[in-house]
Each structure stands twice: as structure tokens, then as C-alpha cells.
Amino acid sequence: MLINNDTIVKDDDKRIRERSVDVSLPLSAEDRALLEDMLQYVKDSTVPELAEEKNLRPAVGISAIQVGVPKKMTAIVLKDGDGEIECQYALVNPKIVSNSLEKAYLANGEGCLSVDEDHDGYIYRSARVKVRGYDMIRDKNVEIRAEGYLAIVLQHELDHFKGILFYDHINNENPYYEDKEAIRIE
Ligand code: CO
Numbered sequence: 001m002l003i004n005n006d007t008i009v010k011d012d013d014k015r016i017r018e019r020s021v022d023v024s025l026p027l028s029a030e031d032r033a034l035l036e037d038m039l040q041y042v043k044d045s046t047v048p049e050l051a052e053e054k055n056l057r058p059a060v061g062i063s064a065i066q067v068g069v070p071k072k073m074t075a076i077v078l079k080d081g082d083g084e085i086e087c088q089y090a091l092v093n094p095k096i097v098s099n100s101l102e103k104a105y106l107a108n109g110e111g112c113l114s115v116d117e118d119h120d121g122y123i124y125r126s127a128r129v130k131v132r133g134y135d136m137i138r139d140k141n142v143e144i145r146a147e148g149y150l151a152i153v154l155q156h157e158l159d160h161f162k163g164i165l166f167y168d169h170i171n172n173e174n175p176y177y178e179d180k181e182a183i184r185i186e
Pocket of ligand 1: 156
């Protein structure tokens with residue numbers, strides 16, 4: 001599937017609010033091809049020349065509903081300052097099995113391929129999550145114990161399965177309400 005900034009489902013399209021369904025395993029050829037394309041999108045999107053050439057917006061994650069397919073699949077790629085991949089997942093039916101009460105938030109707020117406008121404010125999420133699911137890259141069921149940035153990204157992506165966008169979590173009265181107990185991630 002061609003995935004670029006013009007084909008991504010944006011938040012003015014009601015499909016972005018759809019709930020995603022479980023995917024049957026083993027993966028069908030079609031589901032595998034889609035997840036591979038999603039993973040490639042995320043990898044390429046942070047390489048400036050490729051992003052320019054293919055009309056990609058930089059991202060660390062993408063979920064299938066963002067290309068109009070309401071299935072529980074998400075691809076996540078985190079890179080270090082030199083552009084080397086630090087961690088990557090192509091998850092099918094991932095589920096949060098436990099989460100910390102302690103919260104964390106990104107100091108710069110969150111962004112999303114489906115959201116073109118800026119939405120200022122802090123988004124408080126669990127500081128740590130344990131996620132289980134099938135990972136296409138490793139071809140096995142995995143348990144991810146995440147904290148810090150990865151924990152935030154996982155929760156953002158899994159929210160897409162429920163049709164939830166990051167700005168739904170922003171406190172409208174006081175977008176920069178500061179929870180002193182929460183971990184601030186710079
Ligand atoms: Co998003």
C-alpha cells in the first residue's frame with residue numbers, strides 16, 4: 001500500500017475514530033504486506049532525503065487505522081541521535097497487560113501523523129507499561145516492559161485502536177497543568 005502524507009487518514013475523517021479489531025494469526029499475506037509497509041514508512045520517515053522524496057512526515061509510530069484499516073497492528077521505530085535504530089516493533093494485537101500508577105509526559109507534547117494542527121498541552125500517561133503481543137519482526141509473541149519515551153509511544157499507538165487521539169487527553173481548562181509527581185520526559 002502506498003503510504004504518504006496524502007494517503008494518511010487525518011482527524012477530519014471519521015474513520016480515525018473507528019475501533020480496530022483483532023487480527024488473525026498467523027498473518028495473512030495481505031496483513032503482513034500492510035504491516036511491512038507501515039514499518040517501512042516509519043523507518044524512512046526520519047531520513048530527510050527519503051521523507052522529502054516520498055512525501056513522508058517524520059514519525060516514530062503508525063497504526064493501521066491511520067491508513068484506513070481498522071486492525072490492531074502498529075509499527076514503532078525509535079532511533080538514536082545518529083539515526084541508528086534503537087528499537088523497533090511491528091506488533092499485532094498488542095495489549096497493555098499492566099501499567100504503573102506513576103505518570104509521565106513529554107515536555108514538548110505529542111504529535112501524530114493524523115493530526116496536522118498543533119495541540120498544545122501535556123498528555124499524562126503511565127510511566128511504565130507492560131505490553132504483550134505478536135511481533136512480526138521477531139516472529140514471536142513478545143512481552144515489552146517499557147518506560148520513558150517508548151512507554152509513551154506504545155500508549156499513543158494503542159490508543160489509536162480505540163479511536164482515541166492524543167489531544168483527547170489534554171486538559172482543556174489548563175493544557176499545561178503540571179502534575180508535580182509525574183516524570184517529565186525531555
Ligand atoms: Co498517532
